[in-house]
Amino acid sequence: MARTTMWKAVVAAGAALVFTGMAAVPAGAAEGGVAFSRVSVNGGKPIVIGVKDVVEVHATFRMTTTLRYDSGVWVFPYRGTTENMDTMQNAMIGSDCKVVDRAKGICDFDEWLYFDPRHIDVGNEDAGTWRTAGRVSFPGDSQDVDDVNIPVQIQRATRLTVNASPEPVATGKTITVSGRLTRANWDTHTYQGYAGRTVSLQFKPVGASSYKTVRTAVSSTTGSLRTTVKATGPGTWRWTYYGNSTSGASSSGGDHVATQPRVLHSAFPRVMHSM
Structure with a gap:
């Protein structure tokens, strides 16, 4: 069961860019048509968390898709599977698309993840190696969630x-x-x-x-x-x-x-x- 804290997020400076002229993915459509690359979470360094202070972690990534999508494109540490995952961050703030190639639908993003050790969902068992996923939502409540094959260490x-x-x-x-x-x-x-x-x-x-x-x-x-x-x-x-x-x-x-x-x-x- 995915933790409800995962999507307690805020989007900075408005909605993500929508590439016009492309057909929207219908509700319930299968995943696909999206690629995440150049993913970096905390510069590749471990995320080290104490007992009181909220830790802010910077992430960067590139997304390529010619599909229309809703605001809010994320990368984040997870455990489990992309269909049934646990996550640990308590909030996320993402940037708008920084257009790299409009015709090909290539965007770069900045993101900030926040980890609060006082949150009820955080326990000692959460320390260790996590994987990284990329997620984008489409109109009609469908989404694409991909494993981007990058391990992240979360440490006490x-x-x-x-x-x-x-x-x-x-x-x-x-x-x-x-x-x-x-x-x-x-x-x-x-x-x-x-x-x-x-x-x-x-x-x-x-x-x-x-x-x-x-x-x-x-x-x-x-x-x-x-x-x-x-x-x-x-x-x-x-x-x-x-x-x-x-x-x-x-x-x-x-x-x-x-x-x-x-x-x-x-x-x-x-x-x-x-x-």
Whole structure:
């Protein structure tokens, strides 16, 4: 059963262009006569959603048809089949046709999809790989819905914290770096500890432009992270998680640690001279 939220949509700037001089498709006509191409959803990047904020995603596509059609031409992520689908977006805004070739019925479109993690239909099971469909409606309530063969990853957002201590530290001494990895829970609308994940500890020396991975650690049952390293010089420490098919990538903020020269003590006792 398709979700009712799918068509809670608004069309910007009027109706889509109708190519005149062509016969309209009669009600109940079979699909066909429409091609979707050059489809891009979120620039090919995963759609990462937290627990509160509505996420806006930009999509672009081309549609080719010489059939008359109604306003509202869409591409969107779906699961199931084109005849019986689930979708996740809660609203869509589409542009008018940008004519590429009027005689051939070629139009380019822009579109904005909105994902609200607080909507009743959104749950943790929705994270993962979705397919992409294109849809156009014709006069008389018929439509064409096509799979455009583009996967879309929809992911639960992750967060990381970091703390490196002591600060400052003597060069060569041990630094303890801790933190916590949490993941958006769309069922409870909170961030919860994400256990059993391999997370990279990274360091950027003073004067460097990028971080390098020093070692990895696995998050505990509560998402906690903890490891020790030797201080080689001043710089900034952070944790980075690279994500998976259901969970987004994230990095913590950086924690800068200054270093001090190591004080060497003489092995010989100090001799006191009497006068």
